[in-house]
Amino acid sequence: MHLVDLAERVRDGSLSAVGLAERALARAAARADLGAVLEPGRERALEAARRVDDKRARGERLGRLAGVPIAIKDALCTRGVTTTAGSKILEGWVPPYDAHVVERLEAEDAVVCLKTNMDELAMGSSNENSAYGLVKNPWDTARAPGGSSGGSAAAVAARLVVGALGSDTGGSVRQPAAFTGVVGVKPTYGRVSRFGLIAFASSLDQVGPMATDVRGAARLLAAIAGHDPRDSTSLDAPVDDYEAACERPMQNTRVGVPAEYFGDGLDADVRASVERALARLVEAGATLVPIELPHTRHAVATYYVVATAEASSNLSRFDGVRYGQRRTRGRGTLADMYGATRDVGFGREVKRRILLGTFVLSAGYYDAYYGKAQAVRALVRRDFERAFERVDVIASPTAPTAAFALGEKTHDPLAMYLGDVYTLPASLAGLPALSVPVEPTPSGLPVGLQLVGPRLGEPALFTVAAACERAAGQRDRLAPHAEAGPWT
Numbered sequence: 001m002h003l004v005d006l007a008e009r010v011r012d013g014s015l016s017a018v019g020l021a022e023r024a025l026a027r028a029a030a031r032a033d034l035g036a037v038l039e040p041g042r043e044r045a046l047e048a049a050r051r052v053d054d055k056r057a058r059g060e061r062l063g064r065l066a067g068v069p070i071a072i073k074d075a076l077c078t079r080g081v082t083t084t085a086g087s088k089i090l091e092g093w094v095p096p097y098d099a100h101v102v103e104r105l106e107a108e109d110a111v112v113c114l115k116t117n118m119d120e121l122a123m124g125s126s127n128e129n130s131a132y133g134l135v136k137n138p139w140d141t142a143r144a145p146g147g148s149s150g151g152s153a154a155a156v157a158a159r160l161v162v163g164a165l166g167s168d169t170g171g172s173v174r175q176p177a178a179f180t181g182v183v184g185v186k187p188t189y190g191r192v193s194r195f196g197l198i199a200f201a202s203s204l205d206q207v208g209p210m211a212t213d214v215r216g217a218a219r220l221l222a223a224i225a226g227h228d229p230r231d232s233t234s235l236d237a238p239v240d241d242y243e244a245a246c247e248r249p250m251q252n253t254r255v256g257v258p259a260e261y262f263g264d265g266l267d268a269d270v271r272a273s274v275e276r277a278l279a280r281l282v283e284a285g286a287t288l289v290p291i292e293l294p295h296t297r298h299a300v301a302t303y304y305v306v307a308t309a310e311a312s313s314n315l316s317r318f319d320g321v322r323y324g325q326r327r328t329r330g331r332g333t334l335a336d337m338y339g340a341t342r343d344v345g346f347g348r349e350v351k352r353r354i355l356l357g358t359f360v361l362s363a364g365y366y367d368a369y370y371g372k373a374q375a376v377r378a379l380v381r382r383d384f385e386r387a388f389e390r391v392d393v394i395a396s397p398t399a400p401t402a403a404f405a406l407g408e409k410t411h412d413p414l415a416m417y418l419g420d421v422y423t424l425p426a427s428l429a430g431l432p433a434l435s436v437p438v439e440p441t442p443s444g445l446p447v448g449l450q451l452v453g454p455r456l457g458e459p460a461l462f463t464v465a466a467a468c469e470r471a472a473g474q475r476d477r478l479a480p481h482a483e484a485g486p487w488t
């Protein structure tokens with residue numbers, strides 16, 4: 001059962017919120033082997049679920065996410081529930097407030113449970129960078145679930161829950177969604193408030209939903225989107241009806257197909273699956289339009305300059321004094337921060353990025369690297385603006401390969417970074433993008449189709465993604481969770 005059905009069943013009283021929360025917690029415990037969950041947040045979840053059931057018992061109308069258990073990435077602050085963002089630097093930190101999106105979920109009567117594992121401070125593409133152990137892909141536990149929201153993706157793929165939140169700075173919702181066969185959405189920059197999201201790169205970070213189906217993702221996004229004065233980059237624009245967009249016919253939709261996203265490095269099986277999905281979109285009434293996004297080849301370099309620069313600035317607050325358990329233990333030396341003396345500071349990837357970010361911002365190199373990256377970022381944005389004069393959405397693979405093996409890229413950061421090539425451009429341009437599962441590879445691994453839209457063009461993404469989902473039908477819906485049983 002998908003998210004919308006669950007909410008409707010809680011609303012009509014045929015399912016209880018407490019029952020669903022217990023179910024999610026039990027399923028998470030039964031799949032502890034995946035490493036997807038850092039903190040179940042049991043007390044808080046059951047309390048919230050009881051509130052929802054009581055509200056219904058009193059005859060009050062329940063919200064759009066009535067009683068639905070939602071897993072959230074551990075980069076999102078939860079009052080009273082440990083939040084570490086996968087980092088030792090925040091070990092034991094209990095936030096005194098909720099992230100905006102957590103408030104929004106609860107305002108719609110969702111039950112926030114399961115804080116999910118992630119690459120440390122959202123840096124990574126495989127979920128092997130968490131200080132609390134890696135996450136396994138439920139489709140094949142020898143493979144990575146993608147990252148950095150791999151815990152949320154694995155939780156949805158294994159049906160611990162049917163909906164989750166991740167955060168996407170350069171692909172961290174879309175790529176793990178693709179690797180685990182779920183729907184993942186990165187909204188337009190500013191569409192969802194970043195208040196209470198532990199920052200990685202502030203000009204790129206967006207919170208986004210993951211779900212077992214397109215409509216579930218649409219409902220989740222509708223719940224969390226909207227203006228928040230606590231985030232100065234939050235957009236004050238009305239929130240569209242994303243669920244209605246899922247029902248809209250796709251006739252005459254112009255789908256741009258960028259040559260640059262189908263070149264060298266694209267796995268043959270992924271290509272075949274994506275091309276079949278495009279053919280089905282044509283059968284459903286879309287028109288394919290070949291387009292060019294010529295600055296795509298600079299996106300990886302540009303992103304890794306901009307993102308590391310912003311990260312080096314954002315992470316300076318974690319000086320070992322103000323957050324985490326070290327404060328109470330009275331530590332807080334520079335050596336602690338960088339983990340030079342014991343295993344308490346930042347991990348290798350985070351240190352690498354702080355070094356890189358500090359370097360590109362340093363007086364002697366600022367123009368050559370950071371200044372140049374900002375200029376190229378503008379060119380990437382312009383590529384998209386030109387393309388959207390001719391097309392409604394842009395379609396491509398979400399990632400150049402299906403899920404790779406755990407350990408395959410851990411010793412080659414550059415190879416890891418290159419795998420982000422298709423998700424980074426939309427992030428640099430601040431555009432909405434979505435990954436929807438298409439036909440798996442012949443060896444049975446999920447493949448994602450990425451759709452990118454113009455600014456605030458989320459409705460078109462949902463229309464095309466829903467058409468894709470309908471075209472794929474049940475035939476493509478092999479899943480690794482069959483033995484765990486259906487949700488109800």
Ligand code: GLN
Binds near residue numbers: 147173420
């Ligand atoms: N994989 C990219 C990185 O490592 C993107 C991460 C993200 O979106 N948070 O930076």
